[in-house]
Amino acid sequence: MPSTRPRSLSDWLRTRSDEWLAGLLRARPDLAVPVPADMGVLSSRIGVRVSAGRALEDLDAFTLQVLDGLLLTQTTSSYADLRELLGAEVPDKAVRAALERLREVAIVWGEDDELHVVSTVRELMSPYPVGLGRPIATLVAALSDAQVAPVLSALGLPEQRQPGATDSIALLFADPYRVQDLLVTCGASERAALAQLDAGPPLGQLPGAQRPFSQAEATTPVRRLLVHGLLVAIGPDTVELPREVGLALRGDAPLGPSRLPPPPSRAQDIGQSTVDKTAAGQVLTALRQVEQLLEMLGVDGPPVLRSGGLGIRELRRIAKTLDLTQQQAAVYLEICVAAGLMDHSPSVDSQWLPTRNFDVWLARSPEQRWAQIATAWVDMTTWPGLVGQKDDRDKSINALSFDVSRTWAATVRRRTLELLAGLPAGSALGADAVVEQLAWLWPRRAFAGRIELVTAVLAEGEHLGLLGRGGLSRAGRAALTGRDAAAALIGSLPEPVDHVLIQADLTVVAPGPLEPALAREIAVVADVESSGGATVYRIDERTVRRALDSGRTAADLQELFAARSRTAVPQALSYLVEDVARRHGRLRAGSATAYLRCDDDALLAELIADRRTAALRLRRIAPTVLVAGTPVKTLLEVLREAGYAPVAEDPDGSVVLSRPDSKRLGPRTHRPRSGAPLPSDDQLIEAVRKIRAGDRAASNARRMPVGTRVPGVTTAATLELLQEAIYADRQVWLGYVDADGSATQRIVEVVSLSGGFLQAFDFTAGAPRTFALHRITSAALLEPAD
Numbered sequence: 001m002p003s004t005r006p007r008s009l010s011d012w013l014r015t016r017s018d019e020w021l022a023g024l025l026r027a028r029p030d031l032a033v034p035v036p037a038d039m040g041v042l043s044s045r046i047g048v049r050v051s052a053g054r055a056l057e058d059l060d061a062f063t064l065q066v067l068d069g070l071l072l073t074q075t076t077s078s079y080a081d082l083r084e085l086l087g088a089e090v091p092d093k094a095v096r097a098a099l100e101r102l103r104e105v106a107i108v109w110g111e112d113d114e115l116h117v118v119s120t121v122r123e124l125m126s127p128y129p130v131g132l133g134r135p136i137a138t139l140v141a142a143l144s145d146a147q148v149a150p151v152l153s154a155l156g157l158p159e160q161r162q163p164g165a166t167d168s169i170a171l172l173f174a175d176p177y178r179v180q181d182l183l184v185t186c187g188a189s190e191r192a193a194l195a196q197l198d199a200g201p202p203l204g205q206l207p208g209a210q211r212p213f214s215q216a217e218a219t220t221p222v223r224r225l226l227v228h229g230l231l232v233a234i235g236p237d238t239v240e241l242p243r244e245v246g247l248a249l250r251g252d253a254p255l256g257p258s259r260l261p262p263p264p265s266r267a268q269d270i271g272q273s274t275v276d277k278t279a280a281g282q283v284l285t286a287l288r289q290v291e292q293l294l295e296m297l298g299v300d301g302p303p304v305l306r307s308g309g310l311g312i313r314e315l316r317r318i319a320k321t322l323d324l325t326q327q328q329a330a331v332y333l334e335i336c337v338a339a340g341l342m343d344h345s346p347s348v349d350s351q352w353l354p355t356r357n358f359d360v361w362l363a364r365s366p367e368q369r370w371a372q373i374a375t376a377w378v379d380m381t382t383w384p385g386l387v388g389q390k391d392d393r394d395k396s397i398n399a400l401s402f403d404v405s406r407t408w409a410a411t412v413r414r415r416t417l418e419l420l421a422g423l424p425a426g427s428a429l430g431a432d433a434v435v436e437q438l439a440w441l442w443p444r445r446a447f448a449g450r451i452e453l454v455t456a457v458l459a460e461g462e463h464l465g466l467l468g469r470g471g472l473s474r475a476g477r478a479a480l481t482g483r484d485a486a487a488a489l490i491g492s493l494p495e496p497v498d499h500v501l502i503q504a505d506l507t508v509v510a511p512g513p514l515e516p517a518l519a520r521e522i523a524v525v526a527d528v529e530s531s532g533g534a535t536v537y538r539i540d541e542r543t544v545r546r547a548l549d550s551g552r553t554a555a556d557l558q559e560l561f562a563a564r565s566r567t568a569v570p571q572a573l574s575y576l577v578e579d580v581a582r583r584h585g586r587l588r589a590g591s592a593t594a595y596l597r598c599d600d601d602a603l604l605a606e607l608i609a610d611r612r613t614a615a616l617r618l619r620r621i622a623p624t625v626l627v628a629g630t631p632v633k634t635l636l637e638v639l640r641e642a643g644y645a646p647v648a649e650d651p652d653g654s655v656v657l658s659r660p661d662s663k664r665l666g667p668r669t670h671r672p673r674s675g676a677p678l679p680s681d682d683q684l685i686e687a688v689r690k691i692r693a694g695d696r697a698a699s700n701a702r703r704m705p706v707g708t709r710v711p712g713v714t715t716a717a718t719l720e721l722l723q724e725a726i727y728a729d730r731q732v733w734l735g736y737v738d739a740d741g742s743a744t745q746r747i748v749e750v751v752s753l754s755g756g757f758l759q760a761f762d763f764t765a766g767a768p769r770t771f772a773l774h775r776i777t778s779a780a781l782l783e784p785a786d
Contacts, residue, residue, distance in 0.1 A: 005111075005114065006110065008043070009046065009106070009109050009116075009118065010039045010040050010042075012109045012110060013039050013042060013043060013106075013109075014039055014695065018685065018688045018692070020104075021691070022681070022684040022685055022687075022688050023104060024104065024106055025679070025687055025688070026679070026684055027055070027058075027104060027105050028046075028051060028054070028105055028106070029679060030045075030050075030051050030054065031045050031051065032679060032684070032687045034742065035687045035690050035691065036691050036694070037691075037694045037744065038694040038695040038745075040695075041694075042691060046106045047118055047120040048120070049120055049123070049124065052107070052118065052121055052124055055105045055106075056107070056125075057442065057444045057445050058105070058442065059105075059107075059442075059444070060261075060440060060441050060442070060443070061259040061439075061440045061443045062094065062098055062258075062259045062261065062440075063098040063101050063102060064259075064443065064444070065098075065130070065255055065256075065259045066082065066086070066095060066098040066102065067102060067107065067117070067125070068129040068130045068255060069082050069085045069086060069129075069130075069255055070082060070102075070108060070115055070117050071117060071121075071125055071129040072085065072129050072130075072132065072243070075116075076110070076114050076115060077115045077117075078112060078113050078114065078115060079095075079099070079112035079115065082095065082115075083095060085254050085255050086255060087252055087253055087255075089258065090260065091260075094260060099115075106118065107121050128200060128201050128202055130200070130254075130255050130256055131198070131199060131200020131201060131246075131256070132200070132202060132243045132246040132247065132254075133197075133202035133203075133242055133243050133245075133246055134240065134242070134243060135242065135243045135244065136232065136243070136244055139232045139234060139240060140232065176248055179244055179245060179248040182228055182245075183230070183245075183248060183249070185228055186224075186228070187224075190224055190225055190230075192221070193221040193222055193225060194225065194230065194245070194249055197231075198241060198245075198249045202240055202243075202246060203239070203240055204222060204231070204238070204239045204241075205237055205239075206222050206223070206233070206238070206239050209226070209235065209236060209237055209238060209239050210233045210235070210236055225239075230245050259440075261440060262437070262440055265429055265430075265436065265437070267423050267424065267427035267428060268427060268428045268429075268470070269424070269427055270426050270427065270428055270468075270469050270470070270471050271426045272426035272471070272474070274426070274468070274469065274471075275426050275467075275469060275471035275472070275473050276473050276474055276492050277492070278468030278469050279465045279466065279468035279473035279475065279476065279492075280473075280492040280493050280494075282462065282463065282468070283366070283370050283464075283465035283475075283489065283492075283493065284366070284493065284513050285465075285531055286463065286464050287366055287370055287373075288519075288528075288531070289322060289332060290332055290335070290341075290369075291362070292322055292523070293318065293322060293329075293333070293336065294336060294341060294342060294354045294358050295354075295523075296318065296321060296322070297352055297353060297354055298353065298358075301345075301351035301352050302314035302317075302318075302351065302352050303349065303350065303351055303352075304344045304350035304352060305401070307398075308398075308400075308401045308402055309398035309399060309400045309401025309402075309403070309404075310333065310352060310399045310400045310401075311398065312388070312396060315329055315330065315333075315387070315398075323528075326387070326388065327384065327385070327388075328463060329399075330387040330399040331377075331384045331460055331463070333352075333384075333399050333400055334380060334382045334384045334400065334404070335373050335376055335377050335380065336354075336373075337400060338376040338377070338379070338380035338382070339357075339361075339372050340357045340376075341354060341361055341373075342354055342355060342358070343355050362516070365486070366493055366513070367485075367486040367487070367489040367490055367493065368486045370465065370475070370485070370486070370489060371485035371486040371489070373464070374464060374465070374466055374475070374476070374479040374485055375485065377413070377460065377464055377466075378410070378413055378414065378417070378466075378479055378480060379410050380410065381405055381406065381407065381409050381410055382404045382405050382409055383404055383405075383406045383409040383412075383456075384399065384404060385453075386403065386404045386406075387399045387404060391403055408445065411445070412454075413457050414480065415438060415445075416434060416438065416454055416458070417457070417461065417466070417472060417476070417480045418480065419434055419437055419438065419441075420434075420471070420472040421472055421477055423471075423472075426471055428467075428469060428470030428471040430470075431451055431454050431455045434454050434458070435450070435451045435454050466479060466480075473492075474488050474489075475488040475489040475492065493513065494512045494513055495512070495513075496512065496513045496515045497510065497511055497512040497513070497514060497515070498514075498515050498518060499511075499564055499565065500514070500518075500564055500565055501565065502561060502565040502567055502569055502570060502573065503567070503570070504572070506539045506540065506570065506572060506576070507529065507536055507537065507539070508526050508536070508537040508538075508539060509534055509535075509536055509537075510522070510534060510535040510536075510537070511534050512534070518564060521560055521564075522537055524547045524550055524552070525539060525543055525544060525546070525547040525552070525557060525560070526538060526539045526543050527543055539573065539576070540576075541576065541580055544557070544576060544577055544580045544581075548580065548581060548584045553581070554577050554580075554581035557577050558574065558577060561573065592627035592629070593629055593630055593632070593635075594628045594630060594632040594635045595625055595626065595627050596618070596627075596628065596646070597624060597625055597649075598624060598626075601623060604620065604624070604626055607626065607639075607644070608626070610642060612638070612641075612642040613639065613642055615630070615638065616628045616629070616634075616635060616638055616639075617629040632648055636648060689766075690764065693747070693763065693764040694745050694764070696747065718773055718779060719753065719773075721779050721781065722750050722753055722758060723753065725750045725781055726750050726752075726753070730782060731747055731748065731749050731763075731781075731782040732747070732748050732749075732750060732760075732780065733745070733746070733747055733779065733781075733782055734746040734747075734748055734771070734778070734779050735776065735778035735779070736771060736775055736776055736777065737775045737777060738775075743777070745764075746762055746763075746764045746765075746771075747762075747763040748760035748761060748762050748763065748764075748769075748771070749761045749763070751768070756772065756773050756774070757770050757771065757772055758770070758771040758772075758773060758776075
């Protein structure tokens with residue numbers, strides 16, 4: 001009877017359930033974009049190097065060790081062989097779980113008695129699994145007759161290479177007792193050299209390794225090992241330890257020490273209530289600092305560098321104004337861009353400015369505002385910790401530049417927070433313990449073992465209020481898992497207050513978070529002096545003047561203090577407001593983009609009266625000087641079009657010579673975007689259904705007689721075949737090009753033909769559909785079902 005054992009990965013995939021295939025696409029979403037046409041296409045994508053590499057990055061250290069055990073065989077392996085390699089001390093449950101994980105991501109396929117590793121995975125993994133060299137037969141097969149002679153001599157075989165010599169060598173080394181007999185002849189120095197090579201990699205350097213030499217000339221440990229056949233010279237200066245010798249040296253642990261999960265680190269129990277309260281206090285601080293940052297940029301937007309990003313001087317100015325470190329300021333800037341609250345203007349003189357979304361953000365509740373910036377931080381693909389470091393050109397990395405983009409940034413944050421989320425509620429781990437756990441969970445990731453990255457995530461999470469005293473808050477857990485973080489934060493924040501306490505020393509105490517409208521009014525007339533459970537503001541001459549500059553009058557300020565203060569307004573504050581208001585505006589300052597200078601008063605008067613120059617907004621400020629509200633270049637162009645002949649001058653009064661300017665596009669900073677959302681369960685089930693249907697169509701097409709196919713059909717041939725399908729009540733296989741240009745395969749039951757269109761029931765889509773005849777690339781009648 002023919003064997004039903006799957007012969008290939010495609011055959012094995014066909015035996016899996018729809019739920020299992022959906023799980024595969026969920027674990028490796030890149031396989032589903034676009035949806036594979038059939039199982040053959042899916043198996044080909046599984047073997048793509050980039051896709052397989054991503055799948056390997058999500059495996060833990062023990063699962064990778066199990067994979068190394070499977071890679072020790074050249075073709076297939078079995079579960080029994082794997083258990084023998086891992087040793088009896090490794091629990092069978094852990095091995096089963098690791099093997100099932102390898103099957104779930106299609107890195108390994110087959111049943112326990114015949115396990116296969118996808119060929120691409122063998123190429124991606126080290127050529128020396130667990131530090132062991134290649135089998136002796138592989139090493140010898142690559143050597144010439146002259147090079148293999150010393151190996152044959154060392155093993156007591158005829159030096160003249162005979163047919164089957166490689167098999168004889170492999171047979172000798174397959175006997176562990178024979179290998180042990182060879183090891184017994186080694187002294188201490190030889191054993192030390194073998195131990196070093198056995199620890200991996202199994203390669204050593206020896207000048208003249210392939211040069212023939214006698215036993216008397218074997219004066220070094222490596223040469224003596226060559227003489228005894230325990231090493232093989234694979235190059236002029238390179239020797240390799242055969243796999244069989246390495247396995248014999250390792251004894252009962254051929255795969256090395258077991259890489260089972262490390263013992264759980266002792267978590268500090270802080271209490272969920274304490275974590276939430278601590279995090280909630282920091283939430284208010286983060287919201288206030290983000291609002292102050294964007295208000296500041298709205299007044300004086302810093303320029304965008306020609307190379308993109310924000311200059312270091314501007315970053316220092318922002319940090320100093322907001323009383324932040326440069327690192328904290330960089331974090332807030334990146335979050336504002338990721339949350340859509342800030343962007344650079346599209347003009348040539350580009351600036352970093354708040355967006356219209358900032359106004360919408362201000363109108364929301366504190367919980368909603370925090371949820372927006374928290375989720376933006378979790379998923380943003382930039383790493384603010386790089387700001388100020390040197391790049392590969394020895395130049396400083398600027399905030400908001402492309403150089404802070406890292407593909408692993410969001411992954412590091414998520415993996416760190418997910419590890420904390422797996423702890424008991426209200427528990428915290430130190431950075432060292434987190435790094436140890438991450439290094440075991442994802443050893444192939446770029447961030448594995450890098451404590452500075454984990455430390456940065458923990459510090460930023462604390463600063464933003466996702467963490468409190470090292471523990472993950474309820475709101476932080478919601479932001480991580482995609483649930484309603486704003487709803488999770490309700491009840492944690494104190495109720496906003498509608499009053500302040502004004503002290504005699506001109507300080508204003510807010511006994512809690514202020515109502516948004518009151519907070520904005522107080523922020524205009526006072527500066528934050530300290531924050532915490534109660535925020536303390538300071539009023540002085542400078543802040544009062546700032547409020548008057550914003551359009552408030554002395555009466556407005558006096559009314560604000562009287563209406564909102566639960567304490568009597570100090571007389572010193574009233575005097576300060578009145579004194580500053582009396583002096584405010586006595587001096588006027590303005591800006592002029594350009595000026596015109598001329599000794600002819602009549603010519604200047606003519607310019608002011610000329611309708612053709614009205615757009616320049618010329619204004620006389622001295623008998624011989626006019627100022628304009630347009631740039632110098634525009635001023636010169638308008639005057640020349642009006643028939644005047646002005647020239648430009650520099651600040652010293654010298655005439656500026658010019659030449660035609662070449663046009664250049666303004667600099668643009670390309671901000672990285674978060675990855676595409678993961679497909680839903682319904683989308684995955686639909687993708688599996690299409691793969692199954694395409695696979696059935698491909699299978700039917702392979703079984704069709706050649707005469708029933710119409711490749712590259714003409715319209716006449718198409719009509720004839722489809723009409724025959726109607727009369728014979730036969731199903732039709734179609735090769736069809738969809739409107740988006742993608743080639744698909746369909747199985748249909750023809751209903752009618754008219755006007756160049758085919759009305760049919762599409763079994764692939766499970767619904768009636770209309771097909772354009774000119775899009776049909778091939779067609780075939782299917783054999784009637786029995």
